[in-house]
Amino acid sequence: MSEGAGAGFLNTFSQTKVGSDTIFSWWARYQEAVGSGHDAVNGTIGALLENNGELAINHVVDKVVRESPPIEISAYAPLKGLPAFLDLAITLALGDVREELESIGMNVTSTASPGGSGALYLAAANFADRGDKVLLRDRHWGPYDGFLAGCDLGIATYPLLPSKDVEGSFLDLDSLQKELAKLCNSQSKVMSWLNDPAHNPTGLSLTEQDRYNFLKCFIESSLANQEVSHTLLVDAAYHLYAGQPHGWADTICQLLHDGISWPDNLLVTFAISLSKSHTIYGLRTGALVTIHPDEQVIDRITTVMGVTGRQTWSATSRLAQYAVSQIHSDEELANNWDEERERLQNLLEERRELFIQECDKLGVPINPTHDGFFAWLDCEDSVSIANECAKNHVYLVPLDGGVRIGLCAIPTDKIARVAQALSQALS
Numbered sequence: 001m002s003e004g005a006g007a008g009f010l011n012t013f014s015q016t017k018v019g020s021d022t023i024f025s026w027w028a029r030y031q032e033a034v035g036s037g038h039d040a041v042n043g044t045i046g047a048l049l050e051n052n053g054e055l056a057i058n059h060v061v062d063k064v065v066r067e068s069p070p071i072e073i074s075a076y077a078p079l080k081g082l083p084a085f086l087d088l089a090i091t092l093a094l095g096d097v098r099e100e101l102e103s104i105g106m107n108v109t110s111t112a113s114p115g116g117s118g119a120l121y122l123a124a125a126n127f128a129d130r131g132d133k134v135l136l137r138d139r140h141w142g143p144y145d146g147f148l149a150g151c152d153l154g155i156a157t158y159p160l161l162p163s164k165d166v167e168g169s170f171l172d173l174d175s176l177q178k179e180l181a182k183l184c185n186s187q188s189k190v191m192s193w194l195n196d197p198a199h200n201p202t203g204l205s206l207t208e209q210d211r212y213n214f215l216k217c218f219i220e221s222s223l224a225n226q227e228v229s230h231t232l233l234v235d236a237a238y239h240l241y242a243g244q245p246h247g248w249a250d251t252i253c254q255l256l257h258d259g260i261s262w263p264d265n266l267l268v269t270f271a272i273s274l275s276k277s278h279t280i281y282g283l284r285t286g287a288l289v290t291i292h293p294d295e296q297v298i299d300r301i302t303t304v305m306g307v308t309g310r311q312t313w314s315a316t317s318r319l320a321q322y323a324v325s326q327i328h329s330d331e332e333l334a335n336n337w338d339e340e341r342e343r344l345q346n347l348l349e350e351r352r353e354l355f356i357q358e359c360d361k362l363g364v365p366i367n368p369t370h371d372g373f374f375a376w377l378d379c380e381d382s383v384s385i386a387n388e389c390a391k392n393h394v395y396l397v398p399l400d401g402g403v404r405i406g407l408c409a410i411p412t413d414k415i416a417r418v419a420q421a422l423s424q425a426l427s
């Protein structure tokens with residue numbers, strides 16, 4: 001099909017949209033290999049699979065969803081979200097320090113959204129001026145580019161990792177400061193998106209010190225550029241499978257306890273997704289949770305996000321909001337959900353540890369990787385590396401700047417084969 005087809009019907013921006021099926025085309029290659037009788041390894045999919053290849057499902061969530069009353073399935077949810085869910089989303093974002101943050105004067109609001117993607121859209125649509133650039137790390141989830149472009153936003157980037165070895169740090173603070181300063185000189189609003197902890201596509205999580213330095217950098221920039229509003233969006237799509245799930249809320253708390261007063265022109269917002277944490281990818285539920293000391297700012301954001309949702313997707317699906325709120329308001333159900341979540345986290349940890357160990361043995365230079373669904377090999381010609389791996393029937397995803405290894409999909413007993421295939425491909 002010619003990409004020029006339909007040009008007469010499509011507006012100029014829409015004509016730039018081209019299918020990017022890299023992940024699906026590599027998944028299809030894996031399936032073809034299985035169909036031809038090969039013992040193939042699937043490292044392509046971005047969903048958590050059990051060791052037998054089936055989708056991992058948190059059965060506590062599944063049961064509560066199935067037993068929900070008809071009215072909770074059929075009725076609209078309130079436009080901004082079910083109140084119990086909105087409250088829960090704040091707890092999911094901030095964890096145990098929620099109360100403390102609220103008691104020291106932070107106000108918080110949340111808006112339900114169709115998945116974390118909906119939350120990202122709410123932020124893109126409202127916290128940046130059209131034509132501006134949003135600050136990302138150079139390695140980031142591909143769909144960010146599209147969410148931003150759809151709101152007429154460009155991107156500026158800084159490197160994922162520091163170029164020189166800064167003992168125990170995974171943050172290129174110098175580049176972050178420089179890029180932030182550049183944007184402050186040319187825009188009246190600056191927004192940065194950071195997928196942490198458990199970054200897609202690398203599995204990287206910043207350390208406690210990195211988070212502190214990061215946030216301090218934003219606070220200092222906000223103080224030095226009072227006329228520029230700063231929004232830090234923490235994309236928490238995988239945080240409940242990380243060692244420090246609520247590290248960002250802890251860091252905010254720590255900075256406030258260190259006596260740093262919060263600048264009026266700094267907002268922190270969390271994109272929450274239930275897709276992975278509650279294994280309800282298809283029920284499309286998440287939230288945007290925003291924190292700021294000024295109650296009036298928070299009230300205004302509540303209105304604006306609600307109106308944006310109304311004008312984009314109407315209300316978010318009610319069923320998952322209801323079911324998940326039920327689970328978390330019942331101690332026994334909540335504990336059972338958490339046990340299952342922990343089992344899945346352990347599965348990921350087991351695969352990751354083994355992968356790191358095997359790569360170490362074979363000298364495969366994978367990126368630092370700590371939590372979540374993925375690992376990553378930075379390389380220039382990712383397609384040829386992935387093609388070499390495919391010769392051994394190990395299927396991974398070549399992306400810009402590296403190969404994504406979907407630990408979430410690879411059975412534990414096939415992990416060693418992935419390290420071997422990468423080692424051979426590199427040699």
Ligand SMILES: Cc1ncc(COP(=O)(O)O)c(C=O)c1O
Pocket residue numbers: 046114115116117118141195200235237272273274275281285286
């Ligand atoms: C980094 C990142 N952010 C956000 C999302 C949004 O997920 P969803 O819209 O399914 O909740 C994903 C999903 O893969 C992701 O990988």
